[in-house]
Amino acid sequence: MIRRIPYYILCSIFQVLWMTIPMVSAQEQAYTVHRSEDKIILEGKVYYIHIVKEKETLYGISRAYNVSQKVIAAENPDIFAGLQVGMLLKIPSEPVVDESSETRQTEEYFNHVVQEGETLYFLSRKYGIDVLEIEKANPQVSITELQVSQVLRIPKRREPSPAQNMFTTDSFVYHYVKAGETLYSLSLYYDVSIEEIKELNPELRWGELQYDEYIKIPRRADFHTEVTDFPADSLLIDNMLRDIDTLGIPFWSEVRWRRIRPEPIRGTIHVAMLLPLDLYWDVEEDTLDLMEMDEEGILRKEEDGRKDMINPRIIGYLEFYEGALLAIDELRGKGYSVNLYVFDTERSTQRTREILRKWEMEEMDLIIGPVNFWNLEIVADYARQHEIPMVSPFSSDPEIARYNPYIFQVTPSYDVEFKSWAEYISDYYDKTIIVVHDGDSTQYQKVQFLKDEIFKKIEEKADLEDVIFKEVVMNDSVYVNMSHVLTHDGENLVIVPSENEAYVSNVISPLYYLLDDYRIEVAGMPQWNKFRNIDLEYFHKLKMSYFTSFYVDYDKPEMKDFIRKFREIYYTEPYRVSPRGYNLSVYGYDLLSAFVTAIGEYGGHIIYFAGELESNPILGPYEFERINDFGGHVNAYISIIKYSPDLNIRQVELERRPQRFWYRRYYRRYRDD
Numbered sequence: 001m002i003r004r005i006p007y008y009i010l011c012s013i014f015q016v017l018w019m020t021i022p023m024v025s026a027q028e029q030a031y032t033v034h035r036s037e038d039k040i041i042l043e044g045k046v047y048y049i050h051i052v053k054e055k056e057t058l059y060g061i062s063r064a065y066n067v068s069q070k071v072i073a074a075e076n077p078d079i080f081a082g083l084q085v086g087m088l089l090k091i092p093s094e095p096v097v098d099e100s101s102e103t104r105q106t107e108e109y110f111n112h113v114v115q116e117g118e119t120l121y122f123l124s125r126k127y128g129i130d131v132l133e134i135e136k137a138n139p140q141v142s143i144t145e146l147q148v149s150q151v152l153r154i155p156k157r158r159e160p161s162p163a164q165n166m167f168t169t170d171s172f173v174y175h176y177v178k179a180g181e182t183l184y185s186l187s188l189y190y191d192v193s194i195e196e197i198k199e200l201n202p203e204l205r206w207g208e209l210q211y212d213e214y215i216k217i218p219r220r221a222d223f224h225t226e227v228t229d230f231p232a233d234s235l236l237i238d239n240m241l242r243d244i245d246t247l248g249i250p251f252w253s254e255v256r257w258r259r260i261r262p263e264p265i266r267g268t269i270h271v272a273m274l275l276p277l278d279l280y281w282d283v284e285e286d287t288l289d290l291m292e293m294d295e296e297g298i299l300r301k302e303e304d305g306r307k308d309m310i311n312p313r314i315i316g317y318l319e320f321y322e323g324a325l326l327a328i329d330e331l332r333g334k335g336y337s338v339n340l341y342v343f344d345t346e347r348s349t350q351r352t353r354e355i356l357r358k359w360e361m362e363e364m365d366l367i368i369g370p371v372n373f374w375n376l377e378i379v380a381d382y383a384r385q386h387e388i389p390m391v392s393p394f395s396s397d398p399e400i401a402r403y404n405p406y407i408f409q410v411t412p413s414y415d416v417e418f419k420s421w422a423e424y425i426s427d428y429y430d431k432t433i434i435v436v437h438d439g440d441s442t443q444y445q446k447v448q449f450l451k452d453e454i455f456k457k458i459e460e461k462a463d464l465e466d467v468i469f470k471e472v473v474m475n476d477s478v479y480v481n482m483s484h485v486l487t488h489d490g491e492n493l494v495i496v497p498s499e500n501e502a503y504v505s506n507v508i509s510p511l512y513y514l515l516d517d518y519r520i521e522v523a524g525m526p527q528w529n530k531f532r533n534i535d536l537e538y539f540h541k542l543k544m545s546y547f548t549s550f551y552v553d554y555d556k557p558e559m560k561d562f563i564r565k566f567r568e569i570y571y572t573e574p575y576r577v578s579p580r581g582y583n584l585s586v587y588g589y590d591l592l593s594a595f596v597t598a599i600g601e602y603g604g605h606i607i608y609f610a611g612e613l614e615s616n617p618i619l620g621p622y623e624f625e626r627i628n629d630f631g632g633h634v635n636a637y638i639s640i641i642k643y644s645p646d647l648n649i650r651q652v653e654l655e656r657r658p659q660r661f662w663y664r665r666y667y668r669r670y671r672d673d
Helices: 007-013 056-066 069-076 077-081 120-127 131-137 183-190 196-201 241-242 254-259 312-333 349-356 360-364 373-386 414-428 443-458 501-512 526-530 537-541 557-570 585-606 663-672
Strands: 037-042 045-051 088-092 110-111 150-157 167-168 172-176 213-219 268-275 290-293 300-301 337-344 366-368 390-392 407-409 432-437 468-475 493-497 519-522 545-548 624-626 633-637 639-643 651-652
Touching: 037 414, 045 056, 045 069, 056 088, 056 312, 069 077, 069 088, 069 557, 120 131, 150 213, 172 183, 183 213, 196 213, 196 373, 268 312, 268 360, 268 585, 300 663, 312 337, 312 493, 312 557, 312 585, 349 373, 360 373, 366 585, 373 390, 407 526, 414 493, 414 519, 443 624, 493 501, 501 519, 501 537, 537 639, 557 585
Parallel strands: 268 337, 268 366, 366 390, 390 407, 407 633, 432 468, 432 493, 493 519, 519 545
Antiparallel strands: 037 045, 045 088, 110 150, 167 172, 172 213, 290 300, 545 639, 624 633, 639 651
16 A cells, blocks of 8 residues: 655654563553654554553553554554553554534534645635634644644635625735636736736745635735626637737637648748847956866956956856757758847846837747746737747746747646656556655645656556555655665665755665665656766666656767767857756757747747647657647657666657647648648
């Protein structure tokens, strides 16, 4: 069965010294046994951990916990050798609801039994009740430290009427989310940015917006509290309604798809590239980047003779641009006419808005960039208004494409990646699966999402009751001996969903030295490819694997040809890599080659035929899926990279997921006719 064992709790508990004292006789004077508040989860069950004290008996313990002596003995076989003072007993814990007047369900309240991982904030979001209301309803409860099986009174929420979908405070608006609404549509309605909404609602950074809940919206000084209710479907409308003061979001109906044809561009293709090149970088004001280590290991400031040096922080973007230039040179050789306009955003929203006001921008057939998320919203809105396809090369946040059909997001979002990763992990259902993380609350939502997806995928292949799954929290304050977690008589897959090199090193280094006694494989993140302080032998011996959308295979003829051309033109090596470990110059080459070719074939109608793009990028294919019937496209291509003990690295292709939307089928039928 699924085993979730928080070993960090056990480690602290078993530091208690065991004492050997004669067993207490049942005939001794009656002694009151106090229930322990310490709990653990073993094999999916909640247990109290009770430390036997002097004068306590098995009968008294069973009465205190309302659990039979037979059950306690069955869970603790050592009891048959005699109950000892200091002995640790695990006692099954069943939720016990206090039927007193304080917790009895009424017309105004209902009871909630706290489950593993739930917090007060989680419950407030789940039931749509303000945190303060829950605290007032449970004055006797320590709200900051909720316990598994604890019973809370939850005030029953009154469903808001249509006119009550929001209420205001001095600094923000509480908005009641209805079906069909998104962060993008709400940002337009309230005239605020998506990032501002996320700042007030941190859980939205990693999770989806859920309807039937309240979120906070920044309140503008000129905001009027008398708001007319608007139906959700008023934000989901056809292009034909644009003249009626709407958002102009196209709806992809069967009729529309049947009558749309490609619009090839026979003349010059105009491409805008927006990058943070910092061309006006002030060397004097940025001294940190001019500090270098001398031969004695001492940081020294560079001499003042380097006024014209390039900002070292943007060299990666320059190589991205250099790769794009190689692609344009190659495309011109194939007969394409391409004008590339490169704009320096200077990482500034003001500068970005100035760029968008240039007359050239309205003539663009394709926009690539920008990079920084605070500029993405601005350019994405411009692209939607002017119906210009836009490629987001580095952002993995899908929200920008949620209601913008002109967006192409090349870097998959974490939920797309984790779903494919879970598909791969599910093939290990007959092994021991162990997830190790640091318990960081800001990242736990990702970990929980991964676990949920793993369970979903495994359930399609095996009975969950037969699967061994363990979760280990290990951080600076809690050390876990991994030998206590691993299985001796089977294979172990240790999953470490962390991008922190120091943390990963602390986890896998002990595993390497346990290989003589255990069969271990490790699964990690694409950022591991960039780690430089972990011995590669560890990765190979532990058969490390990671998921990625971009993989550099130096044996590919296309890759060899690219390196040769890059050396000939730039007299250097294409060595800059992204945080995910892929080569930036190759990435720039791939993007320009794929999208300029597609624009030449389909023109502005590329957004209708993204599933038909025929390109062979060096780093891996693009498999664009429309995020919904009203949004843009997200690259869903994922493969697995595996290290082997014989020092080889190979790519494992995952089974392709079916397209979620039918528009490809209709276009093919039209083309075949």
